[in-house]
Amino acid sequence: MTSDGGGVRKDEGGALAGGLANAGAVFRRGELVERPAPPSAGALHPYLLALREHGFDAAPVPVGLPVGGRERLTFVPGDVALPPFPDQVMTKAALHSVGSLVRRLHEAGAAVAVDTGAGWPRDLADPAGGTTLCHNDVCPENVVFREGRAAALIDFDMAAPGRPLWDVAMTARYWVPMLDPASAAALYPAGLDAPARLRVLADGYGLSARERAELPGVVEQATEVCRAFVTRRVAEGDPVYLRALAEHGGWERWDRVRAWLAEHRETFTAALLN
CATH class of the missing domain: 3.90.1200 (Aminoglycoside 3'-phosphotransferase; Chain: A, domain 2)
Incomplete structure (x- = not known):
């Protein structure tokens, strides 16, 4: 996703625009997003997986454990303001x-x-x-x-x-x-x-x-x-x-x-x- 100049982030590859603390550090790799892992990832990843098991499919799905301080999650298609x-x-x-x-x-x-x-x-x-x-x-x-x-x-x-x-x-x-x-x-x-x-x-x-x-x-x-x-x-x-x-x-x-x-x-x- 990159900014199209109209205030909306679109579904494209490469660096994803937006954010404050992680600006410039979030990338789309095909159907995955690679980004800095939060310190709470060890507890957050199982929680996100459990949410999906209970019917909430409106969040990224973690893929594997964080490596080198970075995590991988499924890319969520759509537009972000x-x-x-x-x-x-x-x-x-x-x-x-x-x-x-x-x-x-x-x-x-x-x-x-x-x-x-x-x-x-x-x-x-x-x-x-x-x-x-x-x-x-x-x-x-x-x-x-x-x-x-x-x-x-x-x-x-x-x-x-x-x-x-x-x-x-x-x-x-x-x-x-x-x-x-x-x-x-x-x-x-x-x-x-x-x-x-x-x-x-x-x-x-x-x-x-x-x-x-x-x-x-x-x-x-x-x-x-x-x-x-x-x-x-x-x-x-x-x-x-x-x-x-x-x-x-x-x-x-x-x-x-x-x-x-x-x-x-x-x-x-x-x-x-x-």
């Missing part, structure tokens, strides 16, 4: 399908035991913990589309046990998006109605009334976890995150998002429940 995100993956139908896909992941995962002591990454993990293996990074770059609908999830590097609602909140951050209008304008089409879109995502997933009431607060919590993650990477001098922070408004952007979420908490709750 790249920033700035195009209109066709930001429709309400597309958003609803993302919610449904995450629900399918969690339903299949409910039948698979999670080794909570396996050393899962804590970077974006639910602070409350849990027994569901959450993807934690369901951003547009990690969702494969076919015919306008979310068909598969890729890049489980940040997966860790947590609450299903945490995964929905993390997904909402990227897909609604849960950003103030000025921040959203840099990557997303203009005019997206955040409260209405949050409701669409919740409907797609099938959240209960209790979960809907809790979701805005969990989104705020997830935003703080993401900020802390970026803070650690910047403090370590990670050039990827230093550049991303500078290009996307610095810490002022994070402050603006925090204030905007708190200011609109009741509006989001009303949109979810009414």
Whole structure:
């Protein structure tokens, strides 16, 4: 897959475009993808195989054990959005399908035991913990589309046990998006109605009334976890995150998002429940 200049990654050979930490290090080799293996691969690979056994065929299948710090997985055909995100993956139908896909992941995962002591990454993990293996990074770059609908999830590097609602909140951050209008304008089409879109995502997933009431607060919590993650990477001098922070408004952007979420908490709750 390479970028066609229109914000969509296409099915082609060679290096696969997109990503942040693994940019330029992911390659398609025929029907396989070769990429850096996450530290959690020893637990993640059996989990992905078990998901398939329980009916979730919407994720890459590991092929063999990691060798030399790299892993091989089956290639998942389809289109993946790249920033700035195009209109066709930001429709309400597309958003609803993302919610449904995450629900399918969690339903299949409910039948698979999670080794909570396996050393899962804590970077974006639910602070409350849990027994569901959450993807934690369901951003547009990690969702494969076919015919306008979310068909598969890729890049489980940040997966860790947590609450299903945490995964929905993390997904909402990227897909609604849960950003103030000025921040959203840099990557997303203009005019997206955040409260209405949050409701669409919740409907797609099938959240209960209790979960809907809790979701805005969990989104705020997830935003703080993401900020802390970026803070650690910047403090370590990670050039990827230093550049991303500078290009996307610095810490002022994070402050603006925090204030905007708190200011609109009741509006989001009303949109979810009414």
